[in-house]
Amino acid sequence: MNKPWYKQFWPWFLIALPGSVVVASFFTVSLLTENKVSLVSEDYYKDGKGINQDFSRLRKADELSVSAMLSASDDTAMFTLEKGKLPQFPTLNITFQHRTLPDKDIETVVNADANGRYRIALVEPLQGPWYVEVNAFDGSWALNRKINFPSSDPVKLYGKSKE
Structure with missing residues (x-):
């Protein structure tokens, strides 16, 4: 059988x-x-040369004694700029880059209010690891820092001297 x-x-x-x-x-x-990986750069040599320019802008922020404090709530990110040797509070380009989710990145131009604070309205709360960069509108100096959100205390952004 x-x-x-x-x-x-x-x-x-x-x-x-x-x-x-x-x-x-x-x-x-x-x-x-369907889910293209965007973490690999097509022109890594050009990006590497750009890093050196970023370092010079960070050093320039140190020469000017510029730093910033960042505090974030669920709906607002607020920067308090210590302007150092700058004559006035400048217009800033502020960038929030998420480490792995580029569609959540935030880039905006902000002016100071009467108290010298810069406020950004957030669509959703910042969660997880972010790279935050503050640039002068004319590109002469920059501040940056990697930050994990949520953060209960304000976080200081520096130029090159933090390393």
């Missing part, structure tokens, strides 16, 4: 193992094509 092979358990079990790997491979390929 031998059954034909296609009615037995073991041949189908042995076929199912590599078959499941093929299905999983197609699923993985579809995930990778």
